[in-house]
Amino acid sequence: MQTTVLIVDDEPDIRELIRLYLANEGYRVLEAADGREALELTRKHEIDLMILDVMMSGMDGMETCAKIRERQWMPIIMLTARTGDLDKIQGLAVGADDYVTKPFNPLELVARVKSQLRRYKRYANAFTLQTNLLSIGGVTLHPEMRQVWVRGQPVHLTPREFDILALLFRHPGVVFRSEEIYERVWGEPMLTSNNTIMVHIRKIREKIEDDPKNPAIVLTVWGVGYKAAADSHPVRHD
Structure with missing residues (x-):
């Protein structure tokens, strides 16, 4: 089954850039322009990993991440233009797995996506053996x-x-x-x-x-x- 990645960012150019690189690696890519749209997509589709922008109008990335964690445990990589440690700590506290600062190297982001998916797959396999x-x-x-x-x-x-x-x-x-x-x-x-x-x-x-x-x-x-x-x-x- 094709791995599905959801990109959540209110900047269409950023979504398109990430989509091109992920699609080139064979991933199925879904896009959302805000947190509410992202939540709706997670209800309709099986999402394997989410790339989530922090600073969005309406429901921001922090609130979106917290709501996702109420029901689902796919890997979440947060994107932000902020560089302060406090913001990173807050993102990790609400359930993010990794943090990438804008501007970013798309190849590095793809590498982080692969790393998170491998880690979650190992965890899921180990969990399944015990509680399947x-x-x-x-x-x-x-x-x-x-x-x-x-x-x-x-x-x-x-x-x-x-x-x-x-x-x-x-x-x-x-x-x-x-x-x-x-x-x-x-x-x-x-x-x-x-x-x-x-x-x-x-x-x-x-x-x-x-x-x-x-x-x-x-x-x-x-x-x-x-x-x-x-x-x-x-x-x-x-």
Whole structure:
């Protein structure tokens, strides 16, 4: 799967410069002109790394980084025209992984991108070996093996059903709108209102819930969307 990098900067020329260098290295590149647009893109796409400008109008880079860290842990490289140590310390404190000062050498930035992705991949692989199972209320899911068990018994889910359940299990207690689930799982916007997600949720419940009409694992938040029960926990895999 192609690695996706999100560039967040209110200067189009800066975004274009970075995009050209990253695209030349084979990365898929998304762009945002401000923090709010960046947050929206992280909800719609799987982002592997973010390059985030500090000084932007509206929601600046510091606030954007802090909000990203409430839900996601992709590497974040912050860009800034400031050179003071206090600004760097503040950026690292809110969750940034690296700091690059403008003006910058694009080749150095690409090298830092590669370094951060390697580090996160090593961390993710080590973490996956220890905690690669997710369990809620007797339902256990293995994301990499794409298998599901209900109280130890294997259950067959279709690919779409599995992807929906995996999304909810990875974010226990987080409510996802139907449109957001569709965009993440199908990888495209849901252009019209339909009951596709509702039908898939019903089929998932029929396969994993003790009482599908009174679910305890995949919950409906009326008027908003769906969530997994918040008692999810990783199961050690030795």
